[in-house]
Amino acid sequence: MASSAIELLLVSLPQLAKGAGQTLAISALGIVFATLGGVLYGVLATLGKRAVNIALQIYLELFRAIPVLVWLYLVFFGLPIFFSLSIPSFWCAVLVLGLWGASEVGEVVRGALASLPRGQREAGLSIGLSGLQLYGHVLLPQALKRMTPPTINIYTRIVKTSSLAVLIGVVDVIKAGQQIIERTYESVLIYGVLFLFFFFICYPLSAASRALERRWAHS
Amino acid sequence: MTFDTAFMLSTLPAFLKAVGVTLQVGLIAIATSLLVAVFNAAVLVFRTPYLWRLVKGYVELARNTPLLIQLFFVYFALPTLGLKVSGFAAAIITMTFMGGAYLTEVLRAGVEAVPRAQLESGRSIGLSEGQLLRHVILPQAGILSLPALFANFIFLLKETTVVSAVAVPEILYTTKNYIALYYKTYEMLAVLTLLCVLLFLPLSLLLRHLERRLQHGQFGN
Numbered sequence: 043m044a045s046s047a048i049e050l051l052l053v054s055l056p057q058l059a060k061g062a063g064q065t066l067a068i069s070a071l072g073i074v075f076a077t078l079g080g081v082l083y084g085v086l087a088t089l090g091k092r093a094v095n096i097a098l099q100i101y102l103e104l105f106r107a108i109p110v111l112v113w114l115y116l117v118f119f120g121l122p123i124f125f126s127l128s129i130p131s132f133w134c135a136v137l138v139l140g141l142w143g144a145s146e147v148g149e150v151v152r153g154a155l156a157s158l159p160r161g162q163r164e165a166g167l168s169i170g171l172s173g174l175q176l177y178g179h180v181l182l183p184q185a186l187k188r189m190t191p192p193t194i195n196i197y198t199r200i201v202k203t204s205s206l207a208v209l210i211g212v213v214d215v216i217k218a219g220q221q222i223i224e225r226t227y228e229s230v231l232i233y234g235v236l237f238l239f240f241f242f243i244c245y246p247l248s249a250a251s252r253a254l255e256r257r258w259a260h261s
Numbered sequence: 262m263t264f265d266t267a268f269m270l271s272t273l274p275a276f277l278k279a280v281g282v283t284l285q286v287g288l289i290a291i292a293t294s295l296l297v298a299v300f301n302a303a304v305l306v307f308r309t310p311y312l313w314r315l316v317k318g319y320v321e322l323a324r325n326t327p328l329l330i331q332l333f334f335v336y337f338a339l340p341t342l343g344l345k346v347s348g349f350a351a352a353i354i355t356m357t358f359m360g361g362a363y364l365t366e367v368l369r370a371g372v373e374a375v376p377r378a379q380l381e382s383g384r385s386i387g388l389s390e391g392q393l394l395r396h397v398i399l400p401q402a403g404i405l406s407l408p409a410l411f412a413n414f415i416f417l418l419k420e421t422t423v424v425s426a427v428a429v430p431e432i433l434y435t436t437k438n439y440i441a442l443y444y445k446t447y448e449m450l451a452v453l454t455l456l457c458v459l460l461f462l463p464l465s466l467l468l469r470h471l472e473r474r475l476q477h478g479q480f481g482n
Contacts, residue, residue, distance in 0.1 A: 229337050
């Protein structure tokens with residue numbers, strides 16, 4: 043039993059690895075877009091422009107009210123119909139994870155920027171910094187410590203949520219596992235491996251987030 | 262592109278039923294998760310020997326793996342070990358497994374947020390451990406963790422959409438079913454979006470209100 047299980051794993055490794063590549067690519071791209079979009083959101087939300095704030099509020103509430111899986115279906119089925127735009131399910135997943143992640147990271151960045159003393163912004167402006175310099179050299183670097191731990195936590199949620207891509211037809215690590223199960227019926231072993239696959243990506247991230255939070259709690 | 266409103270109306274009874282299933286799965290899972298969490302949080306707070314390590318391990322495992330994998334494990338892998346469960350049961354079991362871990366963390370954090378001076382002053386006026394817990398720790402920890410608890414309840418309610426993957430007839434499954442049967446894709450997507458907004462947006466706004474109200478709630482100083 044044990045040796046046949048190891049044999050099965052060795053044989054299935056290339057197929058699982060290929061699926062894992064897709065899962066990791068979706069997660070990584072989602073994280074990149076979530077971070078870039080989140081910083082943009084945070085900056086826009088702290089400019090104090092009423093119209094911008096209302097637009098961001100609507101964006102945020104839409105992503106909070108509608109579950110990510112529903113968004114996946116909306117984009118996957120909706121884009122072809124409403125915009126006659128057919129994009130592969132892989133990019134649907136990246137798009138949804140990026141937009142959803144950006145709303146989550148954005149709230150963190152906004153909170154971190156808002157927690158800085160007002161004097162920082164005023165001092166920066168008074169010595170003649172441009173908006174870009176103010177955020178790039180003064181505000182964002184100071185907010186970094188406060189926003190990093192919760193942002194890493196959001197990354198783990200993006201990795202976990204990337205698993206939903208299988209439901210719109212991405213041949214990710216779960217689909218690869220299911221194909222192996224169809225052939226071998228080793229569902230406990232394969233789902234066990236999938237369980238560990240996600241755990242070994244997410245656990246170090248959550249542990250890092252906690253460690254950073256503790257280290258920076260008093261600074 | 263025109264909306265077939267007659268068709269949309271004809272699906273209304275089915276969607277009402279689906280909302281019922283969503284709420285049923287969500288509320289049962291919230292209740293069972295809370296039971297698991299109260300037990301676990303007590304174990305963590307009192308550092309029950311051996312048991313607290315087990316609880317810690319469970320919390321890490323459940324929080325760092327996707328709900329979908331947990332769900333597939335229960336629904337597809339457990340039957341091969343002789344444990345056959347229905348889609349509905351798998352949904353409740355899995356959501357309790359995940360929700361229990363999230364709520365454990367919330368309650369533990371709530372207890373730890375009660376200032377130490379509160380415990381010390383409670384002891385100094387001669388309260389027993391039980392009295393301390395009942396009259397000092399729990400009332401304050403309860404209020405302190407209320408926003409986070411509520412946020413997790415909403416999260417669990419939204420996560421019920423994932424159990425559509427094992428054919429539980431909640432709102433997303435019902436939508437997919439109608440799309441597959443009648444190809445009324447955009448009508449059904451519109452209904453689904455509307456249902457999500459009606460169900461979850463008020464809760465989300467209520468949460469924001471609650472967070473603002475309790476942000477300045479301070480105790481004992």
